[in-house]
Amino acid sequence: MLAAPMRVALFVPCYVDQLWPRVGLAAASVLERQGVEVAFPEEQTCCGQPMSNAGCADAAAPLARRFLEIFSGYDAVVCPSGSCTSMVRNHYEGYLAGRPGFDALRRSTYELCEFLVDVLGVKTLEGAYPHKVGLHQSCHGLRELRLGTPSERIVSPRTSKVAGLLGTLRGIELVPLARADECCGFGGTFAVAEEAVSCLMGKDRLADHARAGAEIVTGTDVSCLMHLEGLARRDGVALRFKHVAEVMSEATA
Amino acid sequence: VSGVPPPGAAAGRDHPERAAAFVANEARARWHDQALWYVREKRDRAATLVPDWELLRAVAAAIRAHTQGRLADYLEEFERNAVARGAKVHWARDAAEHNEIVHRILAGHGVRRVAKSKSMLTEECGLNPYLEARGIEVVDTDLGERIVQLAGEPPSHIIFPAIHRKREEIGELFHAKLGTPAGLADPKALTEAARGHLRERFMTADAGMTGVNFAVAETGGIVVCTNEGNADMGTHLPRLHVACMGVEKVVPTLADLAVFVRLLARSATGQPVTTYTSHFHGPVEGGELHVVILDGGRARLLADPRFRRSLTCIRCGACMNTCPVYRRSGGYSYGYVVPGPIGSLLGAARDPVGNASLPFASTLCGSCDDVCPVKVDLHHELLLRRADLAERRIVPASKRLGMSVLSWILARRWAYELAGALARFALRTLPRGVLYSRWNAWGRRRELPAPPEESFRQAWRRTRGARRG
Numbered sequence: 001m002l003a004a005p006m007r008v009a010l011f012v013p014c015y016v017d018q019l020w021p022r023v024g025l026a027a028a029s030v031l032e033r034q035g036v037e038v039a040f041p042e043e044q045t046c047c048g049q050p051m052s053n054a055g056c057a058d059a060a061a062p063l064a065r066r067f068l069e070i071f072s073g074y075d076a077v078v079c080p081s082g083s084c085t086s087m088v089r090n091h092y093e094g095y096l097a098g099r100p101g102f103d104a105l106r107r108s109t110y111e112l113c114e115f116l117v118d119v120l121g122v123k124t125l126e127g128a129y130p131h132k133v134g135l136h137q138s139c140h141g142l143r144e145l146r147l148g149t150p151s152e153r154i155v156s157p158r159t160s161k162v163a164g165l166l167g168t169l170r171g172i173e174l175v176p177l178a179r180a181d182e183c184c185g186f187g188g189t190f191a192v193a194e195e196a197v198s199c200l201m202g203k204d205r206l207a208d209h210a211r212a213g214a215e216i217v218t219g220t221d222v223s224c225l226m227h228l229e230g231l232a233r234r235d236g237v238a239l240r241f242k243h244v245a246e247v248m249s250e251a252t253a
Numbered sequence: 254v255s256g257v258p259p260p261g262a263a264a265g266r267d268h269p270e271r272a273a274a275f276v277a278n279e280a281r282a283r284w285h286d287q288a289l290w291y292v293r294e295k296r297d298r299a300a301t302l303v304p305d306w307e308l309l310r311a312v313a314a315a316i317r318a319h320t321q322g323r324l325a326d327y328l329e330e331f332e333r334n335a336v337a338r339g340a341k342v343h344w345a346r347d348a349a350e351h352n353e354i355v356h357r358i359l360a361g362h363g364v365r366r367v368a369k370s371k372s373m374l375t376e377e378c379g380l381n382p383y384l385e386a387r388g389i390e391v392v393d394t395d396l397g398e399r400i401v402q403l404a405g406e407p408p409s410h411i412i413f414p415a416i417h418r419k420r421e422e423i424g425e426l427f428h429a430k431l432g433t434p435a436g437l438a439d440p441k442a443l444t445e446a447a448r449g450h451l452r453e454r455f456m457t458a459d460a461g462m463t464g465v466n467f468a469v470a471e472t473g474g475i476v477v478c479t480n481e482g483n484a485d486m487g488t489h490l491p492r493l494h495v496a497c498m499g500v501e502k503v504v505p506t507l508a509d510l511a512v513f514v515r516l517l518a519r520s521a522t523g524q525p526v527t528t529y530t531s532h533f534h535g536p537v538e539g540g541e542l543h544v545v546i547l548d549g550g551r552a553r554l555l556a557d558p559r560f561r562r563s564l565t566c567i568r569c570g571a572c573m574n575t576c577p578v579y580r581r582s583g584g585y586s587y588g589y590v591v592p593g594p595i596g597s598l599l600g601a602a603r604d605p606v607g608n609a610s611l612p613f614a615s616t617l618c619g620s621c622d623d624v625c626p627v628k629v630d631l632h633h634e635l636l637l638r639r640a641d642l643a644e645r646r647i648v649p650a651s652k653r654l655g656m657s658v659l660s661w662i663l664a665r666r667w668a669y670e671l672a673g674a675l676a677r678f679a680l681r682t683l684p685r686g687v688l689y690s691r692w693n694a695w696g697r698r699r700e701l702p703a704p705p706e707e708s709f710r711q712a713w714r715r716t717r718g719a720r721r722g
Contacts, residue, residue: 014663048660051659053617053636057640057643059657143618150619150623152297183620187617193269194268194272197273200276204283231698
């Protein structure tokens with residue numbers, strides 16, 4: 001055990017804060033159960049990814065600078081989103097390179113599952129989750145954070161930090177998908193700008209999870225789940241959607 | 254085909270519109286997706302059989318980076334050695350100069366009919382219509398290329414030019430153009446019919462044209478990879494061979510070539526190697542070999558550190574096969590000669606205004622980066638190109654203004670909290686007819702999220718605020 005509890009700042013993506021508060025609460029409870037002291041810096045708003053991905057660097061830059069100020073000084077910054085974590089780790093360079101504290105911030109910012117595995121060294125999770133679960137591997141977590149081995153990478157062993165953690169819950173069945181890590185089509189503004197392709201991609205993911213017999217679709221990013229959930233609800237597809245933090249916190253509840 | 258418009262073509266002026274037209278036929282879009290996913294899976298299996306595939310990719314990327322750094326030297330070395338082997342080397346600044354050079358060579362030999370094996374570069378230059386307007390018939394001899402040529406369409410994929418066509422449609426096309434029996438849809442029979450038709454063209458061509466997969470600096474030889482042997486058929490009979498290549502095709506040595514040959518077919522089709530890997534070292538006896546080397550904006554791309562890695566592409570098409578957008582939106586949705594992730598980069602480099610929607614035709618899922626045999630950072634370059642377009646004010650002002658307003662709100666906690674509360678209030682109270690009006694692209698096929706009563710921060714303050722301040 002650690003001598004003093006780690007002081008972790010919870011970085012809650014803007015859309016999670018506003019639309020999916022239960023995911024933020026679940027993430028906090030998962031962390032606290034591991035003996036971590038969780039703070040929520042209330043000045044935080046958004047990391048700037050929507051502007052950055054739209055190409056609007058001028059609009060993203062002030063948010064990156066703000067983020068650095070707000071989240072400096074913690075042992076770690078933990079976020080229940082691979083995509084927003086990747087924004088800080090992989091895409092802040094252009095906005096913050098050379099600023100005091102930036103390298104430390106970048107090194108200490110983690111997606112929730114990778115924080116549990118890589119920093120806290122969690123090997124198994126307590127609790128039971130007797131459900132058939134489909135894991136949606138959100139692309140930025142998978143390929144920009146390398147939370148797992150993407151299907152197109154020819155390496156062994158093939159790993160997944162997320163599946164590795166979830167798989168230790170008693171009674172959980174992670175169902176095999178025909179396409180293990182195909183993009184769901186959310187893609188930020190892509191979801192709206194390329195609405196037709198986005199929705200077809202999402203429907204194809206739903207069909208894959210349904211064929212595999214999943215009851216619940218989980219993933220590291222609510223953005224993807226929000227898109228899939230919206231499609232499923234419109235089309236009457238009987239799948240439920242839960243963020244990995246919810247699965248982990250409900251399992252032990 | 255005859256009467257059937259190419260799906261997705263000419264259906265709009267930017268990628269979203271053209272993609273929507275292709276996707277409107279869900280069954281067809283899914284069939285297209287599945288056909289290319291099959292190729293992606295074949296590629297995975299083929300790559301798995303190579304020990305240290307990822308190391309091979311890294312070596313290839315390093316060779317490409319090294320070559321780029323001394324591109325002019327290697328091109329001159331290639332030229333010296335090619336000339337020593339009896340080839341004639343021509344340098345073309347742009348497509349117009351390229352076409353003039355090719356036409357001058359052909360016209361100088363009184364050529365009336367050319368048998369041309371697949372070359373995306375001649376597509377890029379619009380060579381076929383240029384020559385045909387000057388009385389020279391061009392017969393594309395690659396089966397897929399011949400299909401789209403007969404249909405009057407451009408290729409929709411750089412490796413599988415007619416991938417967007419079902420075999421029944423090809424049967425219909427061959428019935429109309431080659432006189433095959435109506436209703437013939439058996440791929441083997443259709444291929445036989447095309448072979449017979451092409452054989453006669455091969456026999457009567459006055460010149461052969463090919464693209465170039467690789468030009469080897471140390472030997473002065475050029476390498477053409479095909480599965481149908483059509484490059485050989487087209488160049489063996491006539492005394493004149495014209496090969497067209499971009500400046501990026503040069504590799505330093507034969508040992509380097511071996512690295513790319515191991516990667517190319519596995520990445521492209523999942524074959525260990527193409528059926529034919531044809532090496533041309535100088536002209537056939539009594540004949541002429543001309544190599545036309547095109548810049549066509551490549552030097553400009555090379556000069557830009559943000560985008561130069563896209564110039565190392567070896568045109569295997571793996572990024573198309575893995576791209577979840579390309580697989581569903583079809584090649585024509587890109588409106589550029591090379592589609593998919595690499596095409597979006599090259600298209601936006603060539604004509605940033607005309608192809609402004611292409612860098613946004615991606616979810617930035619990053620799968621393309623991981624399949625690319627030469628490790629082009631495709632999805633990162635797409636992101637950089639978006640920033641480049643915004644900086645040059647090619648991204649619409651409305652979008653830039655919208656992002657600025659959003660940034661202003663998000664930079665102020667009070668404005669952000671107020672906007673969030675208003676949005677949740679609107680989601681809870683506005684009638685469905687208003688929420689799901691025409692402007693709501695999200696809601697066309699998707700439900701909006703069910704809004705919670707309170708935000709995370711409100712819940713946190715309520716439940717933890719007292720404890721943690």
